[in-house]
Amino acid sequence: MKSTAKKQSVYYHVTQFGDAANILKTGQMRGGMISSDERKTHLRAGVSTRGYYISLARSLSSHYVAQNMRRTGAFCVLMLDTDKIHGRFRLAPVNYANFKREDSEYEERLISDTELIDVSNAVVGIVLRAE
Numbered sequence: 001m002k003s004t005a006k007k008q009s010v011y012y013h014v015t016q017f018g019d020a021a022n023i024l025k026t027g028q029m030r031g032g033m034i035s036s037d038e039r040k041t042h043l044r045a046g047v048s049t050r051g052y053y054i055s056l057a058r059s060l061s062s063h064y065v066a067q068n069m070r071r072t073g074a075f076c077v078l079m080l081d082t083d084k085i086h087g088r089f090r091l092a093p094v095n096y097a098n099f100k101r102e103d104s105e106y107e108e109r110l111i112s113d114t115e116l117i118d119v120s121n122a123v124v125g126i127v128l129r130a131e
Contacts, residue, residue: 009083010124011056011108014068020076020126027120029054031112047092052115056080056091056108060127064107069129079125088113 015023023029031052032038038053057065060077068075082091089112110117 008058010079010081011058012060012062012065012127013054013056013078013080014065014075015078016074017076020078023078023119024123024126027118028116029119031110031115031117033115034111047090047094047109047111051111051113053112054110054117056082056110058106058108062107069127076129077127078123079127080119080122081124082110082122084122084124085110085117085119087118089117 013029031054033052034050057077059065065077069077089110092109092111093106094109095106
């Protein structure tokens with residue numbers, strides 16, 4: 001039976017205000033290099049161990065998003081529609097901490113061959129915390 005579930009396309013990226021401003025200004029998001037520690041995580045997940053990655057949360061209520069948004073004045077969340085990013089990347093689920101399933105929180109990793117990814121038309125929102 002074919003699934004009728006709609007694939008999620010909007011994910012959340014936690015970043016500092018200055019970095020968010022730069023992303024919005026240039027339309028480019030810089031990926032982190034997949035280093036030796038990240039290679040182990042990617043091998044466990046069965047995804048590419050070469051290139052660059054950007055961490056994305058599946059939900060605004062994720063522990064990582066909530067934890068960073070509690071920090072005073074430093075962070076915001078960019079909402080990215082991955083269907084609008086055209087280019088060389090793969091989206092893959094990764095359990096970074098490698099916890100047991102009931103304790104885990106998977107993230108989506110946008111994996112790319114290039115360090116810079118054009119997200120100029122993919123940022124569909126920004127979440128700020130007001131006190």
